[in-house]
Amino acid sequence: MEVGISSTIALAALLHDVGKFAQYAVSLPEGYRERNADLYQPFWNNRYYTHSHALFTAYFLESMKNFIPEGFWNPNASTVRGVAPDSLINLAAMHHKPETPAQWVIAEADRLSSGSDRDEFTEGKAIPVSDAIKTKLIPVFEMLFSSADASRDDFSWRYQIKPIDATTIFPQKDSSEGSDEDYRKLYADFSKAFTELAHKNKPLLWLQHLDSLYRTFTSHVPAARVGNVVHDVSLYDHSRTTAALAVALYRYHEETDTLREDAVKDRNPRKFLIVSGDFYGIQSFIFSVGGEQRGRRSKLLRGRSFSVSLLTELAAHEIAKSLKLSPLSVVMSAGGKFHLIAHNTAESRKKIEKVAQKLNDWLLDVTFGESALGITYTGFSPADLLNGRFESFWKRHIEAMEEKKFRRFDLSKHGGVFKDFLDRFRNDLYRPLCPFCGKRPSEEKVENDRAIARPNERASACGICRDHIFVGTKIVKKHRVAVIDSQQGDLVAPLFGKYQLKFVDPGSTSIDLKGLNVEKFWDVNIYDNGTVPTDVTFMPVNGYVPVYEAYDEHDERILAGARSEEAKLELIDMIREGDPKSFAHIASRALSFGDDGKLYGIDALGVLKADVDNLGAIFSCGFRGKRFTMSRMATLSRVLNNFFALYLPYALRNEEKGAFCDVYTVFAGGDDLFLIGPWNKIRDLAIFIVGKFRTYVCENRMVYISAGITLHKPSTPMDVIAEETEEALGMAKASGRNRVTMFGHSVSWDAFSCLVDEVRENLKKWLSEDVLSRSAFHRILKLVEMAEIEECAISRGKGVCITDIECVKWRAFLGYQVARNAAKKIRDKKDAQRVQTQIAGQLAKWINDYRGAMIIPFWSVLYDTRKKRDF
């Protein structure tokens, strides 16, 4: 595979500041500084050399020469004016002393990127150069909505100078300083991993792996560390923005034939385009049902969710490729959206339109208009990145994206009926209409395919659904996937009609890829211990999926209930080690064995949908003026995504001693999540997630989550589940946000936590000690309803009308119910009365405080302690 000049520029720009990271960790060989300082370092005021990190960048690249694909040293486009064949080191290291136009491109991109990020504290002490090493990165979340005149001391959270993993992505309230030791350890691990990067024989793939590695190791290293600078931009985000800008700038000057120093430095022309993609109709893509999905729903959902991520990434990739940009040109990509930086020429705009048309034609063909990709682009000049001008530009662009949503398709081209739709059906197939999506015709080539049918079983599907089930099964077992621009691969219906997939064993890179045009090679999972893969591109899109293990065959919970023998046998038959667990199995994990050896509880699924509230406002108002920069937008998007895509899968597997290990991720990324698990685990998980998220966002009160939790039988159709859970989330948002809805009631997170922990525990204790009976619970629940009505009446502000007077009696009835039914077994009258008074008082207080939401702990206890029929 040939390396284009775009990729060389991208690599040089990505690593231009690697010296900032290396300078505290390595010593230069004797004489190196003397021989090279003049080449890379500016000589200040005829007194001394500055910017010594540039020297270390050169040294790093030299010392790693054998581990960087050869193509980058001799790019095929080296004949382009200004780029010498041996220029990689010079491109990267001469950014403070540029001499050729191509070096100026990187120097200018660096200035635009850092100039746009650089804001200064107006108060407090400046950091002297000698203390640069001590500076730690301020989390972007602490910066959000902070005052422009805040001083450094007002920010108390910091990231540790460590590679990112499931634990280090959490900021700490930390006043300790960075040290040589931190940098030495970080650098040693980075250089070792650098030498072990896979696919050196496929340079563009290698470049993506390096980007991933660089992200892992430099996301917590501050890009700027001295003076009054606001040190909240990481080295990675600065470098990545520099790379994207440099490639676009180079392509602009190359295409307009203006690759000259003066033209590169001119900041007025609109040289750039921000190109954004938005995948519309994710919900209907993931949750479409066709009636029969028995036992394969968890695989289907996994496959579809993965496909959404894949299609979004590939759409960005297609655009970047068609414009001869680099994979590093995509600056943000999460949650079905991407943003990339391109060059603003008539040619590139034409190409973007063409690619968008092609991608949408395919999507329209397979989803019949339910899903589409909105591609929006807006031009901007280098000057728009500086002096606080980016904010208004970005808002204009986002408005254009919003507007695009209302014009998903070209109606003049796609309006009307789908031609030949009915002719595509084959009535000789077992099920002519695909039973998994209920939309597309089944296809002969997948009839009785192993992915959809068990041995000796007939089954039909369309190619797309067959692929989703296949991918859903494979991705859980294999963890690694290669995306190939080829007709050979494991899919029946290649993505966008051209991209195939090949699955690779966990930890392996050794699949036979010879002769194949491999565009991506991802590891989609975090390792069990929370660290991230470093040899290939880490793309955390798989979430966590509970799989069958050997002990599941002996878990009798699945046999509980009034199922027929046939159904039981089918459930047992589904247990295959390593396969994703079915929803019936997941639901059965809500049951527990009592002291009497019998089963208690209900085998229901809990479904949790949650997202970050006011995300639009966080992005558009969280940073103002000079702090509103592209790097910060990218950081915010990336760190938010990290919580859901990187931490959450780890948490489900490991946190709270594996309490959440039966929870299935439908999707988790961007700013939202959709999880399915045993209903009682989902309830506890919601509290856990919110607690962790608070720490993750540095307890910033402006950043919070709303969630909806619903309960379902495992056989409930997926679209019904999705709709009801969406409604529950909508209710939480409508009642004020930063809330959770369960059993149809929305409460604040603090209230939910109290209801689920303190209140539920007490109710459980009273029930187990026979102080209150189940029937008393049901009677008190009626009073809870009355209390809810009373509150509604009072909240109208006019008092309670005589027609609603029934509801005001709940307190009195509570006293009566408790006096009649509680503590019946306590013989001593005084003791009994004391207990009754205590219970009545406590319940009255809770009902008064929480009103209708009291059904959350009551139903939780009633469901958890319901005796399961014998099995």
Add this chain to the structure above:
Amino acid sequence: MASLWKELWKDEKTNLVNPEAFSKIAEEWAKKISGEDQNQRKNKTSQLRKFYDEIFKLNQRARAQESNWDEILPYVHLVIAKAAYAKGRGLVTDSFVNELKEMLSNVKTREHLHAVTTFLEAFMAFYKQYRPRD
């Protein structure tokens, strides 16, 4: 304690009741009445329930369609006389009778009676908490 009748209403003219009357005030009254006789011979639940039952039935009649309020109202006032009789026999305390009298003598409409009945229902429920073993 202020007049129970006044406590019942947030706005008597528009029939808006004071929710607190049916919780806090009903409970306070239940606590007070239940503890008035140290020997617990007076104000027994069964005695108080008699008055409540009678008022409850009158309220039921008043709420039935086509009932004649003018025929019902005298019976409401009759309950005051019955309470005075019970006091004479030493079955209930002065304060109970006085408060009951004050409330019932103010009843002019069906809505008034409904509010008083509801209040007494709440009072009786709390009473069970304070005199559980009567």
